[in-house]
Ligand code: ADP
């Protein structure tokens with residue numbers, strides 16, 4: 383992990399021998415408080431942008447190339463904007479090229495640029511360093527090209543970069559949160575309309591991120607398998623009910639009604655995956671209400687129930703995520719804990735009494751280190767603003 387993102391302008395000057403970048407932008411990571419594996423079913427989620435971020439310094443070039451470097455790599459990469467085609471690889475610079483490609487596909491005129499990148503977001507920890515990279519690139523290219531910034535439509539392009547250029551499946555939650563974050567607030571996202579409702583986070587409640595240190599090697603293939611199982615359940619519902627587009631439109635009784643229609647071979651899997659999505663879809667609004675009334679017992683119950691559903695129905699947890707959330711639940715001040723993001727490693731999140739959060743982070747970290755694998759970290763995060771321009775000359 384590279385740190386001190388504020389040094390990115392120095393990286394830029396050193397690498398490119400230019401006096402100063404024309405723009406410096408930032409894009410935060412995100413933590414999903416509740417509502418996982420719902421976004422690609424056009425459902426609901428309640429994430430927050432966090433106070434760890436990626437920064438990018440850039441200046442225009444006269445040719446049609448991007449010259450890009452990042453502190454995560456020794457290579458300086460040249461991207462020819464005139465020959466961009468989806469790679470299906472996932473080299474770090476494909477996220478940069480993919481974002482330029484997706485913006486061009488959306489009809490924007492993208493010019494060449496020198497770009498330096500530095501970040502304090504852990505990579506592959508489920509805190510969306512990939513969306514931070516895409517949205518920072520988009521923010522900078524839009525600033526340089528005088529392209530109007532609209533968080534929702536640019537998020538759509540950034541998601542396209544990840545899905546269609548890099549070749550990794552994901553919903554819109556990451557990019558939209560990174561784009562639309564509001565300081566001190568979680569965001570109630572409607573992943574169909576892309577409506578964003580900021581939900582104030584009470585000052586006596588802390589959001590603690592618990593990175594297991596385990597990286598998500600299975601995530602890409604298992605994501606496709608989960609989507610296919612959900613599709614089987616959705617097809618069965620559609621055969622009986624009109625007007626159903628995605629699992630967001632399905633309720634528990636409709637799922638029960640088609641249980642017997644499902645192919646015996648994959649009935650159990652299709653039923654459980656869809657049952658998770660349907661139950662999880664209701665939780666973001668329920669948690670928003672609990673936060674509004676400061677009913678932290680209810681908030682904790684929802685968060686714990688979400689973890690159980692992801693573990694038992696969607697089956698995307700892993701031993702380390704189960705372990706760190708169990709440790710959290712037995713530590714003073716914790717209202718509830720769950721895995722967050724795609725699963726199979728990465729991070730978990732806990733809702734903790736603010737006055738106890740520092741001691742909580744220390745205790746969970748020590749207990750996890752004593753029992754679990756090496757690596758990982760536990761920290762309290764603050765909800766922050768979405769991608770923004772810090773300097774523009
Ligand atoms: P997550 O989004 O959970 O951190 P992903 O696997 O989705 O994990 O995305 C991580 C990838 O994003 C990295 O492997 C790298 O290709 C790219 N990436 C993230 N941060 C940076 C960075 N600072 N510089 C260059 N590439 C980055």
Ligand code: MG
Pocket residue numbers: 510511512513556
């Ligand atoms: Mg990612």
